[in-house]
Amino acid sequence: MTANPSPARLYRPPVSRLWWLRRRSYLLFVLRELSCVFVAWFVVFLLLMVDAVYAGNDSYQRFLDWSGRPWVLVLNIVALAFVLLHAVTWFNLAPKAMVVRMGGRRVAPRFVGAAHYAAWALVTVVLAWIVLGGS
Amino acid sequence: MARPSRTEAVTWLLFSAGGMAAALVVPVLLLLFGVLFPLGVLAPPAYEHLLGVLRNPLVRIGLFMLCALALAHWAHRFRHSLGDLLRVRALNTPIAVLCYGAAVAGSVWAALVLFQ
Numbered sequence: 001m002t003a004n005p006s007p008a009r010l011y012r013p014p015v016s017r018l019w020w021l022r023r024r025s026y027l028l029f030v031l032r033e034l035s036c037v038f039v040a041w042f043v044v045f046l047l048l049m050v051d052a053v054y055a056g057n058d059s060y061q062r063f064l065d066w067s068g069r070p071w072v073l074v075l076n077i078v079a080l081a082f083v084l085l086h087a088v089t090w091f092n093l094a095p096k097a098m099v100v101r102m103g104g105r106r107v108a109p110r111f112v113g114a115a116h117y118a119a120w121a122l123v124t125v126v127l128a129w130i131v132l133g134g135s
Numbered sequence: 136m137a138r139p140s141r142t143e144a145v146t147w148l149l150f151s152a153g154g155m156a157a158a159l160v161v162p163v164l165l166l167l168f169g170v171l172f173p174l175g176v177l178a179p180p181a182y183e184h185l186l187g188v189l190r191n192p193l194v195r196i197g198l199f200m201l202c203a204l205a206l207a208h209w210a211h212r213f214r215h216s217l218g219d220l221l222r223v224r225a226l227n228t229p230i231a232v233l234c235y236g237a238a239v240a241g242s243v244w245a246a247l248v249l250f251q
Contacts, residue, residue, distance in 0.1 A: 040209035084187030
């Protein structure tokens with residue numbers, strides 16, 4: 001690469017605004033990127049829930065009623081699908097992005113991947129146990 | 136190609152940490168509170184129990200970190216996706232300011248809610 005090419009000399013081939021519909025892999029890429037919107041929605045949903053709980057039992061019950069409304073439920077089911085897409089693509093990419101060395105040797109990528117899935121399972125069980133009251 | 140900036144490195148690190156936190160923590164919480172409790176598959180936690188959990192200082196700090204990092208993750212990914220989809224160079228800076236600004240505002244909201 002040459003240092004600092006002048007902008008006027010750069011050739012930019014025209015790209016359709018609908019480039020992401022051309023191939024399945026492009027579409028999957030865009031859906032994966034879109035998952036971040038639902039991660040942000042979850043933060044909003046979580047904070048509304050926490051706020052309701054701190055405000056008292058009545059507002060907590062109102063939050064539970066609200067979360068059962070069809071549009072909220074549908075939104076959350078769609079959000080769950082996108083968040084799962086995010087988690088799976090993230091953990092599948094992790095062994096490629098992370099080079100872990102132990103005792104001077106590289107840990108096999110599939111162990112790195114397996115460790116991420118194991119951590120995911122552990123976090124899931126622990127959080128469900130805390131939320132459900134250890135019963 | 137522009138030289139990778141220090142800002143890009145910092146936002147990428149936050150994006151990365153937020154992506155990991157979101158991937159580990161969000162699916163189970165969304166499954167429980169967003170789907171299984173509203174559908175009646177599982178009974179939602181009793182009020183006293185949930186209040187007890189949420190009053191724990193470690194839970195408050197943990198949830199704040201989750202919110203702030205998840206929003207940073209959203210901001211960075213959304214900023215670049217919007218840039219790729221719109222493909223208007225003049226909009227790149229306003230998009231970045233809006234996205235990271237929204238993430239900071241959301242983190243302040245999270246702190247106000249969690250440490251009230």
